[in-house]
Amino acid sequence: MYPSLTRFPAELLADFEGLQRHFEQVFGARGPSSIRAAGRGAFPAINMGVTADAVEIFAFAPGLDASRVDVSVDKGLLTIAGERPATLPPESDKVSVYANDRFAGAFRRVVSLPEDVDAGRVEASYRDGVLKIVVPKRESSKPRRIEIKD
């Protein structure tokens, strides 16, 4: 049951997504979510994790020009903004477009960081279409071993 390359049933998929949204509305999604959580299909998708001394954020943003992505951290909020150019050639009598699901245009995503971080030492790298941002925690919020005196 694969969609044919030239007769792609896009409307079927769209119907299914609509149905899924409806289910989530009626039965509720997975509990309360972050107030800044974006809906299904937001660009770029974001994963976030913490280590002992940093917060690591992965943004799944393929096909960007790394020099034109804005990453900023302010008051515990991380903002990723940029633009992904459209790659599709304009449709003409020689060119037909069968699917156009890939995101194109300007994007901006904001996530709140889970810990007190040092916004002055943010590092960002871009590899294989994933933007990795490492924000070190403040000394005061790092786990410490407390000596017990006798």
Place this chain on the structure above:
Amino acid sequence: MDMKQSGLEQEAGHEYNATPLVPAVDIVEDGEAIIVIADLPGVTRENLAIGVDGDTLTVEGKVALGESGALQRVYAEIRVPHYKRSFVLGRDLDTANISASLQQGVLTLRVPKREQAKPRRIEVKAL
């Protein structure tokens, strides 16, 4: 394609075996070929498999992020580190000469048309 336990999979074993993500694609046809562009962020060339079985073209990739070992996940929108999508190719396409390139997580596949399937102008002879 060996996948070590990464932060993406750490939560529960069933997520590892969960249905793969369906990558977003653009599909365009011109006179010479069909071009498929797929978003596969986090997939390296080594973790990408493109196969043709009969007339089915399958693209499959595993996500490797290189996170720190002790990473504890707090929020995730990509929960399955695995993409897969298949397409049925028509007989007019030349499956032996598919070319592919992967750049910054964007895969571009070019499936050329067979010679006889390329558009031709048909002469109308005057008798």
